[in-house]
Amino acid sequence: MQRVPRWSIHLALVVICFFMLIPFYWVLKTSVAGENIFAYPPSLVPKDPHPFYFIDVWYDIPFARFFLNSVVVVTIVIVLNLVFNAMAGYALTRDFAGKKAILFVLLSCMMIPFQATIIPAYLITAKMGLLNTYLGLALPEVSHIICILVFKANFEAVPKSLVEAARIDGVPEWKIVYKIMLPLSKPAIATNIVFSFVWTWNHFLWPLIIISDQDMQTLPLGLSYFLSYFEDTTGALYAFCVMVLAPTVFVFLMVQRQFIQGLTSGSTKG
Amino acid sequence: MLFRKRTREMLLVAFFLTPALLVFFVYRIVPLLWNLALSFAFWSPGGSYEFAGLEHYTEMFVYDDVFRTSFVNTLIYMASMPLAIVVALFVALLVNARIRGRNVYRTIVFLSYPMMPVAVGIIWQWLYNEKVGLINYVLQSAGVIDTPIAFLNSTALALPSVIVVGMWQILGFFMIILLTGLQSIPQSLYEAAAIDGAGPTKSFFRITLPLLRPSLFLCFVIGVISSFTSFDLVYVMTEGGPAHATELLITYIYKTAFGLSEFDYAGALTVVMFTLFLSITLILNRFSGGEAGKVDGAN
Incomplete structure (x- = not known):
């Protein structure tokens, strides 16, 4: 070079x-x-x-409603991911019988793409009565295996002496995770948030399958319906695209480093 | 005392693991088995299961032309990924050089990756537009073509056009992975090679490429995954058309299940898709020394 x-x-x-x-x-x-x-x-x-096309989008379609739906689902997914993945990641730092088996199951599950599960996932969600609900949208994504492994790696890097000292002082386990482990695992938390945000914000196939009620449409779904109703006959379609992409661009530019690390650490270090 | 401590430890571990495992059980393992069951059954929503034997598989492999097309298209999509990896390697080498503003370049190249594929598809459809699309305009102004090309309506060009978009979107991700790989190669190797009189070309082929092998395989695995999961782009840009020219396995499965309500047949299609995916990933994993398969396929 x-x-x-x-x-x-x-x-x-x-x-x-x-x-x-x-x-x-x-x-x-x-x-x-x-x-x-x-x-x-x-x-x-x-x-x-x-700016007329943007005004069109705002008034002609329930953009605010779509936006709210997306935000609610993304929030549920981020919060549950943090809780579930941190818990599982912590459990996997301990020694227990059957740990190898559990890790094997998790690594195997990673080989099952979401796309290969859509039909039964739809039937299961329907059976639980969760079609057209936020929970139904969020549930398949409330834990990501990569993020569990990122948490596990991060927790393992926390000095053992610190945890031992807390344990001798009689600090309960959940408090050890909450007060000692988590504050020392900011990179893992960032990874979790970025991952959950990008995947859920962009996710199209799942909402397409389980949402039929217009009030429950998320942004990608709203965008594709807009396309099928108006085709590409109006500039408002492109204003809509800009409005949908803007939050991602904004978040990306704000926390670029965490963003790139978050999206790549899963696949390169996991 | 020791026993109690171990029991408590087990309880704690179980409690901490349950939520995540439950999610994977309900949304990964059960669906996998359910698909398998569906693929050997006659079933439609509301009806009862009847044993179908290999009926669906016979239908698929013997009579179903659309299945064959979507199968081949998925393989074509996959086979074109190395091209994106080569470009990404080129870009990674460039932004790895000690130049001013390299972080800005990296950011710009990566920017397309986290963008919503539905919006990306709409934007590119507009760029490909036959009458007023930028691409046709530029090609015509430059005198490359005389009449505008209907990229997405041509059976020959639709699939390559969609694949180009897929590559555009994933390029930055490949670049970052390769960049990480490049940065993990010890500088001392290059210095030693230079002392031994090796030129840049030689050290690229003797040092960089071999040591980059795991990263290159990882990129390819991600490319493979994307060929099985690129539903959004196809759905938005062509809906699998014209005449199934851009049909991928995943779009065909979606249409069969949720368009035609043939859940049993779609289940069989899924089993085939998953088997193909798994075999390719496992083979790649062998080649790359075991690191490459560890990617979440949920993207």
């Missing part, structure tokens, strides 16, 4: 970044376009940009 001149590296990277960013630019441009978006040739910059 040393012999290659720097400017050529920069040039190559600028070209690559251009290709990575152009779809974002194009949707943003379309969403504020003042001109007819079906005019040919397409204008490369928006003429008299206006």
Whole structure:
């Protein structure tokens, strides 16, 4: 790499970044376009940009309701993931009979993609009476095996002496997790939150299957229904896309490091 | 005393493990077995189970052309992933160089990965648009083509067009994995090689590539997973069309189960999809020395 001149590296990277960013630019441009978006040739910059398409989205469809649904489901998933995964991760740092078997089961479950479970998962959810509910949307995702393993690794890095000392002082187990382990496991917590957020926020197939009530639609589902009703005939569709992507971009740019680490640590260290 | 302590320990462990295990039992293990049961049965919602033997499998492998198409398409999707990995490796090498602003480059390349696939599909559909899409406009202005191409309505081009989007989205993820791999290669190896008179090309093929093997395999496994799970992009961009040209196993399963209510047949399709997925991952796992399979397939 040393012999290659720097400017050529920069040039190559600028070209690559251009290709990575152009779809974002194009949707943003379309969403504020003042001109007819079906005019040919397409204008490369928006003429008299206006926010009307965004207003359309806000008033024509229950965007706020979709947004709320997404936020509620994501919140349930994040909170339960933190609780369940931390508990399981802690249990797996202890020695007990059958630990190997449990780890084997967990690692095997990791090989079952969610997509291979949709039919029975739907039937089970229907049987529990949870179709069209937040809980039904959240339940399959309230624990991720990768996140359990991340917690386990993080807990194992906590000095044993600290835990022993607390135990001798008679501190109950749940308090050891809550007061000693968790404050020392911020990276694992960040991983859990990022993972849960991205997967649940973007998840489309599961809501598509179990939600038929319009009031319960999450954002991806609302977006796809919008597409099937209006096709691509209005700029509002692209304003909708921008509104759906904005939170992810925002969160991503705010906590970039945790974000990238969170999404990759599961697959590279798990 | 010792006994009591151990019992308490067991109770504690059991209590802590139960919620997570319950979730995996209900939403992973039970569905797997249920699929298997469905695949050997005649069943429709509300009806009773009747033994079907291998009926569904015979139907699938002998008569079902759509199944064959979706099977092949899934394999094509998978087989095109190495291309994305090569590009990602190139990008990873670039952003691994000591240059100013490399973190900005990394951020930009990674940005597409966590974005909602449904929205990504809609955006790209717009870019591919036959009349006013940016891609057709650029190609026409540059004189590459005379008449606009209907990318997503062409049986020949629809699948590659969708795959390009899949690659665009996953590229940044591959890059980060390969970058992590690159950074774990000890610098001293390169110094030693340079002293021995090895040029950059030689040290790339003799040091970088061999040591990067686990990361490359990991990328491929993730690519394999994405070929089995890319439901959203296909559903939004083409709905599997035209004429099933972009049908993947997962979209076909969805349509069979939730469009036609043929849950039993869809169960059999799922069993085949899962078996294929598992065999490929296990084979890859063998090759890579056992590290690559550890990826959650739920994405």
